[in-house]
Amino acid sequence: MSGFGEYERYDALGLAELVRRRQVSPTELLEAAVARVDARNRAVNAVTMPLYDYGRAAIAAGLPDGPFTGVPFLMKDLTASIAGVRMTRSSTFFVDAPPPAADSEHVARLKRAGLVIFGRTNTCELGLSLTCEPRLHGPTRNPWDPTRISGGSSGGAAAAVAARMLPMAHATDGFGSIRAPAACCGLVGLKPTRGRNTMAPVLGEGLGGCSVEHAVTLSVRDSAALLDATCGTGPGDPYVAPAPARPLPPSCGPAREPVQQVPPVTAESRPVGPAPCARRSVRSQVP
Secondary structure (H helix, E strand, O other), X not given: OOOOOOHHHOOHHHHHHHHHOOOOOHHHHHHHHHHHHHHHHHHXXXXXEEOHHHHHHHHHHOOOOOOOOOOEEEEEOOOOOEOOEOOOOOOOOOOOOOOOOOOXXXXXXXXXXXXXEEEEEOOOHHHOOOOOOOOOOOOOEEOOEEEEEOOOOOHHHHHHHHOOOOOEEEEEEOOOOOHHHHHHHOOEEXXXXXXXXXXXXXXXXXXXXXXXXXXXXXXXXXXXXXXXXXXXXXXXXXXXXXXXXXXXXXXXXXXXXXXXXXXXXXXXXXXXXXXXXXXXXXXXXXX
């Protein structure tokens, strides 16, 4: 893999530390992530909307000083509004919907944390399944075994992180949509307390308060640091979660490098189609 060769050795905080020490640039990290999406996405179908130039433009405009400055980041194609960027929700009903005019508060906080958004990931249609097999974009496969599902609804996010395209990615959870894909793909998946992350200003709450936004990550400390950067109330929130008693990352113990094993995903892997286990499951239900 060309570019920054040690990219996959670090979690998100580790990459941000390299940027702070000027041992690597945000552009080098972004191009390393882009190279891995281009090489591995055909095998897993995790990224459905590349936004490479969007990420490059953000770097060119200057990134804020935050805990994740320069770290590449993918957004789930659901819930999170990005100004000028379409959100299909993996549904043909929304595929031609006009893009939002403004970032959601959660997206604004992700950007203030220094993250570089460079694409959207696959989700089941409207996020209403624990598998990720929408008709619009096709199924997402598990990087550890392409005959298996990646979980849902944040299956694209989990497959992208597990395939080491990047160390963490945006995800949402109403009935397990962070936790199930994390379990399927061997990642850290935390569903935050209701009201911990705001859905303002577009939504007051999702699924009657069941749905929340956060991420799937390689390391516990990344999950904690990201939640620390994004938590808090927003305009119009119908309720709030009590503020944490202390910053979250120190509660995770000493920093450790993530597991170095990488799933056997290559650019030469077969194209995405219905997994054999999925076909058998469907046939067993059809008379």
